[in-house]
Amino acid sequence: KQEVTQIPAALSVPEGENLVLNCSFTDSAIYNLQWFRQDPGKGLTSLLLIQSSQREQTSGRLNASLDKSSGRSTLYIAASQPGDSATYLCAVRPASGTYKYIFGTGTRLKVLA
Amino acid sequence: KAGVTQTPRYLIKTRGQQVTLSCSPISGHRSVSWYQQTPGQGLQFLFEYFSETQRNKGNFPGRFSGRQFSNSRSEMNVSTLELGDSALYLCASSYSVPVGLAGGNIAKNIQYFGAGTRLSVL
Numbered sequence: 597k598q599e600v601t602q603i604p605a606a607l608s609v610p611e612g613e614n615l616v617l618n619c620s621f622t623d624s625a626i627y628n629l630q631w632f633r634q635d636p637g638k639g640l641t642s643l644l645l646i647q648s649s650q651r652e653q654t655s656g657r658l659n660a661s662l663d664k665s666s667g668r669s670t671l672y673i674a675a676s677q678p679g680d681s682a683t684y685l686c687a688v689r690p691a692s693g694t695y696k697y698i699f700g701t702g703t704r705l706k707v708l709a
Numbered sequence: 710k711a712g713v714t715q716t717p718r719y720l721i722k723t724r725g726q727q728v729t730l731s732c733s734p735i736s737g738h739r740s741v742s743w744y745q746q747t748p749g750q751g752l753q754f755l756f757e758y759f760s761e762t763q764r765n766k767g768n769f770p771g772r773f774s775g776r777q778f779s780n781s782r783s784e785m786n787v788s789t790l791e792l793g794d795s796a797l798y799l800c801a802s803s804y805s806v807p808v809g810l811a812g813g814n815i816a817k818n819i820q821y822f823g824a825g826t827r828l829s830v831l
Contacts, residue, residue, distance in 0.1 A: 628818060639713075639799055639822035647818075685752070687820075695740065695765045695805065697820065699752035 598623045600688050602700035609676055610708050617671040617703045619686035624664045627689045630697065631660050631671050634683045643671070643684075648691065676707045711735065713802050713823035721829045727788040730826045734781050734802030741783040742820070743775060746797040755798075758783055759805055790830045797825045 599622045609615055619629070628647050632640040644653045644660040646669070652661040659672040669686055683704045687697035714733040722728050734741050743755040754767040758777035775785040781802075787794055801820040 630820060632820075632822075637827075639715075639824045640801070640820075642819045642821065645819050687752075695757040695759070696742065696754040696767065698754070699744075701751045 598626075598688060598690055598698050600686060600698050600700040602684075602686060602703050604703060605701065606704040606706075608706045608708065611676060611678060613676050613707075614672070614674050615676055615705075617673070617684050617686075617705070619669040619671070619700055621667045621669075621688045621698075623690065624667055625691040626664065627691045629660075629662055629669050629689070630687050631658075631669075632685045632687065634685060634702070640685065676705075678707045678709045681706050713800060713821050715798075715800055715823035715826050717826060718824065719827050719829075721831065722790050723831050724790055724792060726790050727786065728790060728828060729784055729786045730798055730800075730828075732783045732785075732800035732802075732823060734783070734800075735821055738802035738804055738821070739781055740803045740805035741777055741781065742801045742803075743783070743785050744799045744801070745769075746799060746825070747795075752799070755785065787828075792830050795828060795830045797827050799823060799825045 601620045603618050626648050630645045631643045633643055634640050646653050646662045657674040662669045683702045685699055685702045687699045689697050716731045740759045742757040744752050746752045756763055756775050757765045761777045772788045777783045799822050801822045803820050
């Protein structure tokens with residue numbers, strides 16, 4: 597059974613700092629992995645999607661890496677800003693022909709001005 | 710283009726009642742997924758529909774059901790509400806074209822979420 601874990605659960609950093617959010621999954625047989633951002637009381641916004649055959653994806657100040665063999669993904673945020681404050685969730689879609697995503701519990705990020 | 714629209718945004722019901730939530734996907738998207746989000750359990754998959762067919766179902770009791778219409782709009786229904794059904798219900802849409810198939814690429818697998826329906830059961 598696939599399980600997704602995110603560490604740390606919460607993180608508080610000063611503005612301008614580079615930071616790394618971690619995501620671990622127990623079964624390496626995945627189709628893809630997505631990183632999402634959720635603002636309080638709102639839905640999720642997809643940040644990056646990494647296909648199982650890829651090693652990383654980049655969008656602006658965000659870079660996500662994927663190491664399937666070790667069951668890990670990291671989201672790197674460069675030069676953090678107060679507007680980056682949100683909960684970040686990673687989600688894994690298993691490779692077994694399913695169309696569901698299994699979500700981690702998220703990392704709640706606060707960037708201090 | 711318009712995003713994923715969920716209605717209503719807020720609902721208050723009492724135990725034993727039933728409720729229907731609606732989700733209108735982004736135009737052209739044929740896949741709609743539903744998730745339940747609670748502080749204790751996080752985001753949990755309910756079901757996924759594609760072209761009016763349920764392709765996957767999560768581990769929820771039969772009180773939770775859904776359907777998809779020919780225009781890809783989807784509804785989920787919860788009967789005999791319990792206190793534990795209080796949650797944020799999110800739907801997500803995507804093109805769902807596998808990478809490697811004609812017209813398939815990563816972008817077409819991105820999930821776009823609506824703002825959710827917050828259900829409170831009293």
